[in-house]
Amino acid sequence: MSLPRRALVGLALLLVGCAPDGSSPSAAVSPALGATSAPAVSAPDVPAPDVPAGQPVAVAAARPAPPELPRQLPGVGAQLRSAIPAGARQALVVTGDGPDASTGHAVLYRDDGDGWLAGPTWPTRNARKGWTTDHRQGDLRSPVGVFTLSDAGGRLPDPGSRLPYDRSDDFVISGTGFDGEPLAGAFDYVVAIDYNRVPGSTPLDRRRPRGSGYGGGIWLHVDHGGPTHGCVSMTADRMRELLTALDPALHPVVVMGDAAALAR
Incomplete structure (x- = not known):
C-alpha cells in the first residue's frame, strides 16, 4: 500500500534527524539517534514502590549526642572525690606545691548542677614540713583530706560571714614564726577546718574527738608571711572574701593536700 506524499516527507525528515521547522530535534525525543547528554527532566512525584500512596514515609530519627560528663574538680582524683559529701556544693581546693613544700594555692569551686565551676586562684601557705595523710600533734605537717567547714571567728568584727562567726579577743597570738616574721594578726579571721574537732562550736573549742595525739586546731587563717604549724593561711583580703x-x-x-596526694 502506498503512503501519501506528506507522510513520506515526514518519515524522511525523522530518519535524517531534522525537525520540520529546521531545528535539531531534542535528544530527549530521539534517544535512538545517538544523544548522550539529555537535559534533566523532573520526574513526577510518585511514592516509592513499596510504600502505598498517601502513606507517610518513615524518617530515621537523628542520633542523640552523647551526654556530657559533669565538670570535675581539677587535680582531684577518685579517692578524695568519693570522700566529698553528696550535698556539698562548695569546695575550697587547696593544692600544695609538693609533699614537703609549705606553699600552694587555693580555688573556691561551686557546683551549679552540671559540675564544678572555678573561682579565682589565691596563694596559700601550709605547714613547715608539707603534708601528711596521718597527721599527728606537733609533726609540722598539714593533714591531707576532705573536711567540712562549719564555723568561723576572729579578733576583728564579722566582715559578713554566712558561717556562724565568733568575735573574740581570745583569737590572739604573739611571737614570731619559723622565718622570724611576727605572728600578730594571724587570727584576725579564721575558719575552722573540721579535723578532729566538734563541728558547730567556736574554733576556740579545744575538744579533740579522736584524742589529742592526732592534733587539732587546724584553721584557715590570715597569712603571717611564713609556714604554719599545720594550718592553711591566706592574705587578710582573701580571708574576708572567703568568709x-x-x-x-x-x-x-x-x-x-599536695598535688600528688590530691590526684589519687
Missing part, C-alpha cells in the same frame, strides 16, 4: 562567700546552705568543704 563572705562560704555558704552553710551549700555545705562547704575544703579538699586539701
